[in-house]
Amino acid sequence: MTWTIAPEPFDSPVAAALWRAYYTEVSDRWYLRFEGRRTGPEELEREIAARTGMELGPPGGQLLVAWYDGEPAGSAGVRLLEPATAELTRVFVYEGMRGKGGAALLVAAAEDAARSLGAERMILDTRTDLVEARALYARLGYTETGPHNDDRYAEHWFRKDLVEGLN
DSSP states (O other), rough: OOOOOOOOOOHHHHHHHHHHHHHHHHHHHHHHHSSSSSOOHHHHHHHHHHHOOGGGGGTTEEEEEETTTTTEEEEEEEEEEEEEEEEEEEEEEEEGGGTHHHHHHHHHHHHHHHHHHHOOOHHHHHHOOOOOHHHHHHHHHHHEEESSSSOTOOOOEEEEETTTOOO
């Protein structure tokens, strides 16, 4: 069983399926945490439609898809926020594929993509309830920092230098 990581158009059917699975999971976890319910169908469709992922396309972004034995299994996106800073977003692995090393490979590929876009550092945000994500980022050398945005869903912010010698 092997992993491969490859760029994918943000608007492809594979990308759309991964985005729907990602958004469904993180949305349901948020609503269960704060309102004791899952995401309503109308809410889900509205939010999926509102976030096309266009920022993950060239020239300032890239969507990567992880394939496990030829089947799409996960994704990660990178977008330049400014010339030296990229944001890591939409890191996701299907539940049945977790624990097989795919997330770390996706993040490493995203870091390479960010470097190729000229970034010297990667930033990201996540939530308290996404404990698996926070543990992954810490394990991969990301340092928790102060807020870099005011996203209502962001509760933890991380940074990693992609070029040695940066402060």
